[in-house]
Amino acid sequence: MPDEAPVTVAQAAGQLGLSAYAAGEAIDSAITGAVVSDLLSYVMANGKRGNVWVTIQTHSNIIAVAALAGLSAIVIAGGFEPADDTVARAEEEGILVFASAETAYTVAGKLWEIGVR
């Protein structure tokens, strides 16, 4: 059971083989949990500080949601890629953005597997 040290965003990105689109200081911060949804208001209501957000939304408003809800990183799943202005806004706000070719379900499963709760 992976219950010792908290998993950092950098470790998760490495172990899941995520592609990085926007970097930031939060890369070495501990992941406090994850939220999976494509409804922005749901993430606003249920996302917690330091969470990773798994979604297939790619437009720049996801950065505003992540920044305001205090999330540390977004993983865009399903083989989608962030829009250019999404990356620019992420860098402005210090939100990490990654992409994965795998489905949101698989990404969430792998995060759980490496110890993100």
Added chain:
Amino acid sequence: MDDPVLAHEEFPILGRAYFLGGRASTSVKRALSDCGVDAETIRRVSVACYEAEMNVVLHARSGYLSLDVHAGRVVLGIADRGPGIEDIQLAMTPGWSSATEEARALGFGAGMGLPNIKEQADEMRIESTVGEGVRLLLTFYRGGRQDA
């Protein structure tokens, strides 16, 4: 009540500009942080502010947001020019939304906007005139809810 204003700011909100949405809220968050407001209050204001801002973006032509930081509380005012809300009770129902298909495909219009605002704010006043717009007045007590 003797609770002087420490900072006042106003931000315009542009209707239909989905991808610019959240800019005003991000500025509010920054202003609160500069004023030394506690993290939990900042989070509550940020969530409510974003939902209110996106309501203007999704439904109205334009609007503005005013922020007043007092020693003991934060007050947000959001007023828009737009269609207004015909049935406020209905609009407050979780899951009910009048957002377009286009907006829903982008993940907006979950019908959680006003319920999320109510959840975060300590006081919420909403007034609407159909065909003119909506006015929202939200109060957040700093350092925790007064009713908690």
